[in-house]
Amino acid sequence: MDRWLWAVRLTKTRPDAAAACRGGHVRVNDRPAKPATTVLPDDEVKVRAGGTAKIVEVVRVIQKRVGATDAASCYLDRTPKPSAEAAVVVARRDRGAGRPTKRERRVLDRFRSGEA
Secondary structure (H helix, E strand, C coil): CCCHHHHCCCCHHHHHHHHHHCCCCCCCCCEEEECCCCCCCCCCEEEEECCEEEEEECCCCCCCCCCCHHHCCCEEEECCCCCCHHHHCCCCCCCCCCCCCHHHHHHHHHHCCCCC
């Protein structure tokens, strides 16, 4: 499993893929997957890595990392489109950034009131 995730470029590195499997962020056919889980064509793989969640269907199993275009042909992306509500921008400050300056408060007030 970890080798396939890395080979089709769903994770950046193979250790990242293995960590996602061990952390319970990878499921194959709605069952938790370990790094050594074998993947077969027509399996449904759910991956939560890098801050995004993807649902893919395995088309072809590969063991070595290939180019991006070849990797994309190894799976079908079944991830649902994000809703319009999820695309709404939220004004948020970094934790520990301290109190906003007067200029930043004005910008935030304008943003919250919907001016620009």
